[in-house]
Ligand SMILES: [Zn+2]
């Protein structure tokens with residue numbers, strides 16, 4: 438079985454012909470397919486590889502079939518002979534040559550007829566088959582079922598899942614998932630499998646120390662031996678983390694806003710052990726302790742991906758010492774539209790570009806928002822001044838992941854990487870893998886516009902080079 442192994446350094450690839458997992462080689466084909474390819478040259482191969490599943494004792498017929506054959510049976514002989522693919526020739530007969538069964542080798546003597554221009558040439562040859570172990574998909578599935586006794590499912594049930602990405606980084610950099618036998622990325626979370634319940638408990642404790650977690654646990658009895666009294670049960674943990682990520686907009690229920698002494702609209706600064714929020718009207722920052730959060734949970738009204746750009750048209754200075762001002766903005770994409778008034782404590786000037794959430798025509802089901810009277814809901818909530826367009830040449834690093842996949846176009850990952858580039862403190866707890874190019878740039882002393890300075894990436898280089906494949 439292909440086990441998930443965090444320490445693993447050799448990357449496996451799929452055979453480009455039949456798709457079994459192999460270690461990389463120049464042709465990127467498995468032994469079985471390689472010897473088959475040889476046959477196209479017109480020669481009878483001296484040796485062929487047969488994949489054999491030791492568990493169910495079936496033989497592999499590429500690409501996807503597995504069949505059982507008795508030793509030295511006619512079926513096995515047929516299977517062996519079918520594997521010999523020789524151009525312009527016909528295998529007419531074959532018979533087994535006795536081999537010791539422990540040798541994991543089969544020998545078949547074959548007769549080959551080859552038509553030349555003048556006559557048919559008959560040729561005799563011996564082909565040796567090397568049996569290689571390969572677990573078939575059925576057995577792999579069966580083993581996976583049997584080997585784990587605890588599963589930890591982490592979920593962030595939200596539109597934006599950057600807090601989940603952050604948690605993944607903490608798990609990776611602190612190797613908190615040691616002892617996990619398998620890992621699967623899910624649509625809104627991650628599953629970790631353990632064959633040892635203590636390791637699973639340790640992992641759960643780590644997550645609970647890191648983020649506010651709602652924990653559910655179930656135990657299912659799988660089998661019980663009536664003679665020995667031995668029981669085998671599987672434990673499932675479901676860990677929900679808050680459906681909130683950095684810079685998401687939150688509309689608080691009246692009671693919680695009252696408790697915290699804030700207005701109803703807040704922005705998430707970060708989700709750690711506590712949830713850090715900032716009032717959208719005043720610069721007041723508050724923390725919601727993790728335990729308290731799950732007693733009266735709230736969700737994000739709008740995820741960061743919904744941020745829009747506005748241009749400041751006018752500022753009303755109510756009085757000199759005012760912290761919160763009324764600001765008039767227009768959408769950047771439609772500067773001729775009517776000015777929208779909103780309250781903010783962000784220091785702004787007329788002409789500034791600012792990011793914010795538009796709340797008009799909002800199509801979201803949110804109890805706290807429903808609870809607010811129509812006339813109290815602002816049309817726009819401003820978040821921050823738009824970062825100046827200092828474009829980086831290209832990104833010189835990638836994010837280390839638990840599972841490397843196709844991330845092109847994944848908005849959450851892209852936004853999370855931008856957050857890492859903006860936040861030096863965050864960078865200390867995430868897995869940054871610099872590109873090879875960094876080394877060359879450093880040696881040439883070349884200046885490049887990069888959000889993470891080349892010198893900082895160089896420091897990372899020496900520490901990640903040895904562990905990242
Ligand atoms: Zn293959």
Ligand SMILES: [Zn+2]
Nearest residue numbers: 490493573576
């Ligand atoms: Zn099998």
